[in-house]
Amino acid sequence: MAWETVIGLEVHVQLATKSKLFSGSATTFGAEPNTQANVFDLALPGTLPVLNGEALRMAVKFGLAIGAHIGKKSVFDRKNYFYPDLPKGYQTSQLDHPIVGKGSLTITLDDGTSRTIGVTRAHLEEDAGKSLHELFPNDTGIDLNRAGTPLLEIVSEPELRSAKEAVAYLKKLHSLILYLGISDGDMSQGSMRCDANVSVRQQGDSKFGTRAEIKNINSFRFVEKAILIEAQRQIDILEDGGRIIQETRLYDPDRNETRSMRSKEVANDYRYFPEPDLLPVVIDDAFIAAVKTTLPELPDLKSQRFQSHYGLSDYDADVLSADRATADFFEVVANACGDAKLSANWVMGDLQSVLHKSELDIAHSPVSAHALAGLISRIKDNTISSKIAKTVFEAMINGEGSADTIIESKGLKQVTDSGAIEKLIDTIIAANPKQLEQYRSGQDKVFTFFVGQVMKESKGKANPAQVNDILLNKLKK
Template identity: 75%
Template sequence: MQWETVIGLEVHVQLSTQSKLFSGSSIQFGAEPNTQANIFDLALPGTLPVLNEEALKMAVRFGLAIGAEIGMRSVFDRKNYFYPDLPKGYQVSQLDFPTVGKGSLSIELEDGTEKTIGVTRAHMEEDAGKSLHEDFQGASGIDLNRAGTPLLEIVSEPDLRSAEEAVAYLKKLHSIIRYLDISDGNMAQGSMRCDANVSIRPAGESELGTRTETKNINSFKFVEKAINHEVQRQQEVLEDGGRIVQETRLYDSDRDETRSMRSKEVANDYRYFPEPDLLPVVIDESFVNAIRETLPELPDAKRVRFVEEYKLSDYDAGVLVTSRELAEYYEAVVARCGDAKLSANWVSVELQGLLNKNDWEISASPIQAERLGDLIARIIDNTISGKIAKTVFEAMLEDASSVDSIIESKGLKQVTDSGAIEKLVDEVIANNPEQVEQYRAGKEKVFGFFVGQAMKASKGKANPAQLNDLLKEKLK
């Protein structure tokens, strides 16, 4: 039977504020356990929450970026459940009146077509602490540093039809939050976490199948694997005549499987009700407009502009806008050297290759945009060839001096003196009479041989165009 997969993602994004959602504790990653948990975070009696303005602005910023309805009046609710990493015994979240309502974003499918994915809502809530299960004589240790970190939970519509689409959506989301500078999106550190609601149904069926929720997916790769695994499992169950149980499952990346979370099986009744320690959050047009004015150009718009302004192919533009930093780097290179196409090649091939190889972030690139621009400028003005430029590029990793002084000190400057080139050409012709004869007899392929020999003799520094012209003339 043909099955259709239906996926909706719930993505938790930690907002990159300085302090927690409702307290003045730091949210810095990696601190010693419980050193960033104050009396409110520990839910000591009588302590009360006050909302972090920046977290609210970041949520609105996200809403505007995906064209969502902004909740001009949002309300926090208590979601009640007991867990040792949840100090108050309830999580403050938003149920009926989230800060961000319906919006959407577009993803690109493998065949190059665009698909719009609906975002149902994005609500603000507190993160929980962590339970550490290393053995303390049969006990678990609780670290509440993370408790109260501001989260934006972004809930998609069940619009995704494959694991690949889910990954594309997640990557797009990642790109947007990074563009907006509202989260570092670091999945390994848990600043972006994904739960996948997965169901399958016979192709052509309009009713949704029973879904499972797979939690704890912490990399793009695992999203794909976890969903594929879950789809496979559901197919096997259904094809064996079984039924899918609506449940929460945990993805185990070590074993590449999902398994039922028995501890959460007891039907949870979260008893949501409006958080009485907080008042309705009311914002006005001017609050929203002030945020709108600070919105950066987002990847889709930037891509269109790159195609128009720099005459790049849609594909190249797409590669360059995947991250705000990369796009900014690219534009700085263009501004320096003036050649958009050449810059695009250098940034997306040489530079990206270097970064990928070393697993560097672009912000940590040893070669600044200005220096790369200078290098390309020397190709444009014929100081060096494109090939030699790669040698210079390598040298720039070790040598922090200017591009020009590297070219100078390594003697890589292109030979453009026609007298010198003529001398080389004459020598090559004189030393290879056999090939000259072949060429003159009409075997034009031999021309490449002469170019190679002459280039070799110049140690690669001869200006290729000049060399070609002279060779052609002399071989006539």
């Protein structure tokens, strides 16, 4: 039997506002407990919410970026439930009239194919506080710093068909929110959290199976693992003749399993109703147009431009455009040195591996875009070979100066004087009669031995193309 997995994702993105969604409390991460929780966030009597305009603009910005319908009149609702880290006894959210309606996101899979995934809606809501269960033996500690922090909940259609597609969707969303600058997207700090609705069905079935909701998955890797293990659990049950119950499950990365949560509680019944403390949010075309002017060039369009303008391959253009800072860095390098392909290779290759090793992002690169362009220019004008360039690059990483300074001070300039190269080759041929014999008796592979010797003797400085030509000539004689 062939099974198909059906996945829908609900992603909570923490918006990068300075203050909370409905109050003027700060939202800085990692502050001392309860130092950013004030009378509004504690829901003291008499306090009233006022909507943060910037959070609204960020939500609209996201909606425009995914080509969604923008709700010109959106309404906040109360979602009622009791939990100690929710002092109001309800979460202010949006149910029937969200700020962002239907849109879509195009994902690219590893095999290069792309699919368009529907986004059902995105709405504004406030976060709850944090419960600390482990700190005290008989009590739970409550930190309300996070209470009231603005979230954008982005809900996808159940159109994802594998764990890999779910990861691709999440990565695309992550790239997009960073481009838009509406969130820092830091998953380790909870700035982007994901719930996955997972069900399985026989391939070809038109009806969905019963789904389980997996809560709070906080890394790309865990999303993939959690979906795989949950789909397998459901398949095992169904193949044994069992039945799936609709429930909320928690993914445990240590044991790589999902397990049931809140199993004893009655089905969630949040008794939503319109929030009487907030008026409907009405925005006009001018508001939307003003937000539109703040949209940057988005990854898909940037990738297309990198292909048409710089002649990059699909793959290179996609990799470089996935991250805005990387894309900007690449463009500065390419424009300064005039060789886009070499620039792409250096940015994605040597530079990326240095950044990865030293855990730096490209904004803190030890080699600036102009400095890298300086190095690539010296490869282009044949001052140094690609191989020597790697040595120069390492010196640049170590802060030894610009490419030109290093080439000069270390005497790394490529030898292009054919007279000098010829002399060197003569000496090497004379010193290796045995290999010469072998070559002339038809063992072509010995050629690389001679190239190696020449490069070694010249300390890598001889121009490789010239070495090849001259050597070929001399050996044939």
